[in-house]
Amino acid sequence: xxxxxxxxxxxxxxxxxxxKEFDRKTPLQAAKKPAMDALARHGISGTMDVIGHxxxxxxxxxxxxxxxxxxHKVYTGRGPIEAAxxxxxLQPGDVAFxxxxxxxxxxMKVIDRRAGRxxxxxxxxxxxxxxxxxSGVQVIFKEGSEHxxxxxxxxxxxxxxxxxxxxxxxxxxxxxxxxxxxxKKTAEVVNEFVKRSSAILRKHPVNxxxxxxxxxxxxxxxxxxxxxxxxxxxxxxxxxxxCAAVAGVTLVKGICRLVGMEVPDVPxxxxxxxxxxxxxxxxxxxxxxxxxxxxxxxxxGDVAGHDGDFRNKVRVVESIDMMLGLILKDIHExxxxxxxxxxxxxxxVREHSADPVPLSISGGGARIDGxxxxxxxxxxxxxxxxxxGMDLMPIMLGMADRAKKFGA
Amino acid sequence: xxxxxxxxxxxxxxxxxxxKEFDRKTPLQAAKKPAMDALARHGISGTMDVIGHxxxxxxxxxxxxxxxxxxHKVYTGRGPIEAAxxxxxLQPGDVAFxxxxxxxxxxMKVIDRRAGRxxxxxxxxxxxxxxxxxSGVQVIFKEGSEHxxxxxxxxxxxxxxxxxxxxxxxxxxxxxxxxxxxxKKTAEVVNEFVKRSSAILRKHPVNxxxxxxxxxxxxxxxxxxxxxxxxxxxxxxxxxxxCAAVAGVTLVKGICRLVGMEVPDVPxxxxxxxxxxxxxxxxxxxxxxxxxxxxxxxxxGDVAGHDGDFRNKVRVVESIDMMLGLILKDIHExxxxxxxxxxxxxxxVREHSADPVPLSISGGGARIDGxxxxxxxxxxxxxxxxxxGMDLMPIMLGMADRAKKFGA
Numbered sequence: 001x002x003x004x005x006x007x008x009x010x011x012x013x014x015x016x017x018x019x020k021e022f023d024r025k026t027p028l029q030a031a032k033k034p035a036m037d038a039l040a041r042h043g044i045s046g047t048m049d050v051i052g053h054x055x056x057x058x059x060x061x062x063x064x065x066x067x068x069x070x071x072h073k074v075y076t077g078r079g080p081i082e083a084a085x086x087x088x089x090l091q092p093g094d095v096a097f098x099x100x101x102x103x104x105x106x107x108m109k110v111i112d113r114r115a116g117r118x119x120x121x122x123x124x125x126x127x128x129x130x131x132x133x134x135s136g137v138q139v140i141f142k143e144g145s146e147h148x149x150x151x152x153x154x155x156x157x158x159x160x161x162x163x164x165x166x167x168x169x170x171x172x173x174x175x176x177x178x179x180x181x182x183x184k185k186t187a188e189v190v191n192e193f194v195k196r197s198s199a200i201l202r203k204h205p206v207n208x209x210x211x212x213x214x215x216x217x218x219x220x221x222x223x224x225x226x227x228x229x230x231x232x233x234x235x236x237x238x239x240x241x242x243c244a245a246v247a248g249v250t251l252v253k254g255i256c257r258l259v260g261m262e263v264p265d266v267p268x269x270x271x272x273x274x275x276x277x278x279x280x281x282x283x284x285x286x287x288x289x290x291x292x293x294x295x296x297x298x299x300x301g302d303v304a305g306h307d308g309d310f311r312n313k314v315r316v317v318e319s320i321d322m323m324l325g326l327i328l329k330d331i332h333e334x335x336x337x338x339x340x341x342x343x344x345x346x347x348x349v350r351e352h353s354a355d356p357v358p359l360s361i362s363g364g365g366a367r368i369d370g371x372x373x374x375x376x377x378x379x380x381x382x383x384x385x386x387x388x389g390m391d392l393m394p395i396m397l398g399m400a401d402r403a404k405k406f407g408a
Numbered sequence: 409x410x411x412x413x414x415x416x417x418x419x420x421x422x423x424x425x426x427x428k429e430f431d432r433k434t435p436l437q438a439a440k441k442p443a444m445d446a447l448a449r450h451g452i453s454g455t456m457d458v459i460g461h462x463x464x465x466x467x468x469x470x471x472x473x474x475x476x477x478x479x480h481k482v483y484t485g486r487g488p489i490e491a492a493x494x495x496x497x498l499q500p501g502d503v504a505f506x507x508x509x510x511x512x513x514x515x516m517k518v519i520d521r522r523a524g525r526x527x528x529x530x531x532x533x534x535x536x537x538x539x540x541x542x543s544g545v546q547v548i549f550k551e552g553s554e555h556x557x558x559x560x561x562x563x564x565x566x567x568x569x570x571x572x573x574x575x576x577x578x579x580x581x582x583x584x585x586x587x588x589x590x591x592k593k594t595a596e597v598v599n600e601f602v603k604r605s606s607a608i609l610r611k612h613p614v615n616x617x618x619x620x621x622x623x624x625x626x627x628x629x630x631x632x633x634x635x636x637x638x639x640x641x642x643x644x645x646x647x648x649x650x651c652a653a654v655a656g657v658t659l660v661k662g663i664c665r666l667v668g669m670e671v672p673d674v675p676x677x678x679x680x681x682x683x684x685x686x687x688x689x690x691x692x693x694x695x696x697x698x699x700x701x702x703x704x705x706x707x708x709g710d711v712a713g714h715d716g717d718f719r720n721k722v723r724v725v726e727s728i729d730m731m732l733g734l735i736l737k738d739i740h741e742x743x744x745x746x747x748x749x750x751x752x753x754x755x756x757v758r759e760h761s762a763d764p765v766p767l768s769i770s771g772g773g774a775r776i777d778g779x780x781x782x783x784x785x786x787x788x789x790x791x792x793x794x795x796x797g798m799d800l801m802p803i804m805l806g807m808a809d810r811a812k813k814f815g816a
Contacts, residue, residue: 001756001757001758001759365425365754365756365757365761365763367425367426367434367763367784367785368426368432368785369785369788370785370789381789382788383455383784383785383788383789384788384794385455385788385793385794386793386794387461387794391461391462393462394460394461394462394463394762395461395462395762396462397462397762398461398462398464398761398762398763399763401757401761403462403463403464403761403762404463404464405463405464405465405466405760406459406463406464406465406466406469406479406480406483407459407465407466407467407468407469407470407479407483407486408466408467408468408469408486408489408633408659
């Protein structure tokens with residue numbers, strides 16, 4: 001039996017809870033979504049605890065699990081994932097931090113944790129502080145979107161088990177402390193970096209100009225969320241898959257790169273409500289021609305969930321459905337297509353929740369059960385039962401005739 | 409509550425996928441099977457990942473799991489299972505290989521890996537090469553069905569981590585190599601055995617006669633699939649069960665013997681499509697009179713699956729159903745009867761697949777859910793949910809009032 005291709009569509013945060021004001025329906029139950037329902041009707045459905053029962057998934061840990069990696073084993077903080085998202089190729093032994101550009105006073109008390117949500121000039125500021133060497137450790141700094149950045153330390157004897165410099169409040173910045181003897185050098189390097197970088201940033205033309213304009217200067221870096229990358233066995237080696245991803249948000253792109261996916265830029269594909277659904281669907285189809293496994297993430301449902309906006313979330317469902325319809329129209333029935341979510345972001349919670357997510361898979365060797373609609377309740381009656389996020393990849397590989405035999 | 413008896417019927421490879429050309433039904437869905445459906449209707453159903461999600465079970469690992477042993481812990485290759493099937497009582501420390509009688513030329517290049525599928529005389533050939541001693545290691549060789557045989561090495565300092573001699577192709581036979589330092593002696597003994605046995609076989613009257621008749625001589629032994637037996641705690645000790653099995657194929661018989669089951673020969677019970685279903689059913693009923701747990705394997709569904717023959721697989725379903733009907737007619741309602749498969753062998757794949765298998769259990773303390781038919785989709789709606797193969801034995805023991813209490 002020849003191995004089949006696989007497409008995984010993840011609707012970020014689209015899964016929800018019943019909302020009293022809308023007839024106790026979820027946005028998925030309230031929306032018109034002929035393509036999603038067709039996929040469920042021609043395939044097999046279930047529900048999925050992406051990490052485990054009663055664990056609220058982050059988008060990062062959720063995607064690691066969906067790709068078959070045990071987040072409890074491989075996840076060591078958000079820094080490495082942000083770094084990968086920013087395009088820094090981490091090496092084992094590196095320690096990475098998420099950072100904010102911030103405004104501090106002369107005594108390093110934080111005045112504004114986001115430097116007035118600075119939008120311009122962070123590239124020049126980052127260039128000015130990147131490349132220094134501290135105690136033999138190479139410092140790499142790269143700006144992210146708005147006030148965000150990534151700090152990577154590269155050298156011998158580093159360890160991610162150190163505390164944050166970011167006080168997470170408007171108070172004096174913290175001194176990073178080692179959480180174990182191995183973290184001592186890292187904490188020293190981070191503290192020295194914060195001191196030296198602040199001295200450079202205070203005098204930088206970008207900040208001189210900001211002060212002139214009455215804007216808060218980006219005169220300090222606040223590292224937090226340190227982590228080291230475990231060497232993740234790429235999907236190509238793990239499952240023999242040539243993979244590519246379509247995603248708008250840095251964090252998700254970062255995870256895709258960490259597991260060895262090609263992540264081309266898709267014009268118009270953002271992580272927001274304004275994303276170009278059609279462009280994303282077309283990009284996925286295009287990538288499917290030259291890859292074994294294509295992953296497609298649409299972030300907008302999560303955004304609507306965080307906004308607590310039921311009507312907008314219904315609109316997102318219908319936009320994703322339009323995109324899925326385009327895909328299904330052109331896809332070969334041999335391709336194993338799965339649609340699911342990385343977590344629930346109920347509009348009533350405005351945050352991620354631990355509720356399981358719906359899942360439907362059709363095509364390839366997928367069986368066909370009696371489920372006729374794609375939503376949180378209909379899918380729970382499906383023949384897939386209730387699975388964990390880490391089970392999804394093995395199950396899809398099985399349906400794509402790519403599973404391994406154990407025994408004779 | 410007195411402990412109840414248990415009967416487990418395993419329909420080898422009967423589970424399948426929807427087949428497009430047959431109205432997207434599986435053979436189980438297409439067949440008439442009143443007995444299987446009655447069992448489902450009067451009991452509780454579910455689906456089962458015999459080894460785990462997305463793992464294609466071998467028949468050997470699957471049966472170990474169904475009997476409650478973790479195949480990841482106890483399985484070290486097919487050799488020991490074939491040896492047990494051939495009636496060789498393995499001892500810890502022994503290393504066992506599956507072998508083929510093969511035809512080689514003067515330079516040990518394989519001409520025919522199965523010596524023309526030799527049918528007669530292998531008993532005499534085996535006797536001629538069994539019993540030799542190499543470097544203090546005792547060599548036991550026994551013929552199997554047709555061109556098959558088993559090699560067992562018994563002595564000190566052996567280890568199963570060596571490579572195959574069998575080149576699995578028509579090329580020069582391989583030299584067995586140690587995969588770790590502990591395997592060195594074993595590899596040397598195997599290579600010496602292959603040399604010495606070939607010298608004996610070439611001159612053996614059986615082969616002299618074959619050459620005269622223009623048949624390929626069975627003049628070499630190709631060992632492969634080395635393994636050592638982990639001492640399996642017998643089912644009698646593990647669960648306090650007196651057990652017996654009805655099975656036609658050597659491999660399954662071997663596993664049953666490994667876990668301490670009595671495996672009487674049942675005239676007419678083969679591992680093929682021609683097996684005597686009635687004789688198997690009657691044997692199972694007979695054994696149930698004197699045992700606590702009887703296991704019954706019917707191989708024919710797997711054979712039809714490997715052949716890719718939908719219609720024949722439907723006929724196998726109906727034959728097994730007839731057999732099950734005979735059993736259910738005469739069995740006491742206190743007996744816990746389970747019907748399931750060791751793996752799927754979809755006719756569209758012609759090989760084992762990772763798809764979960766259906767499971768129904770009735771009798772004894774089994775609950776009764778709403779499932780009315782025994783097939784891959786109907787059972788998925790059952791109250792058992794989706795379980796793993798290793799869970800089956802504990803669940804059956806619970807329904808048979810044989811489970812152990814944990815706590816006060």
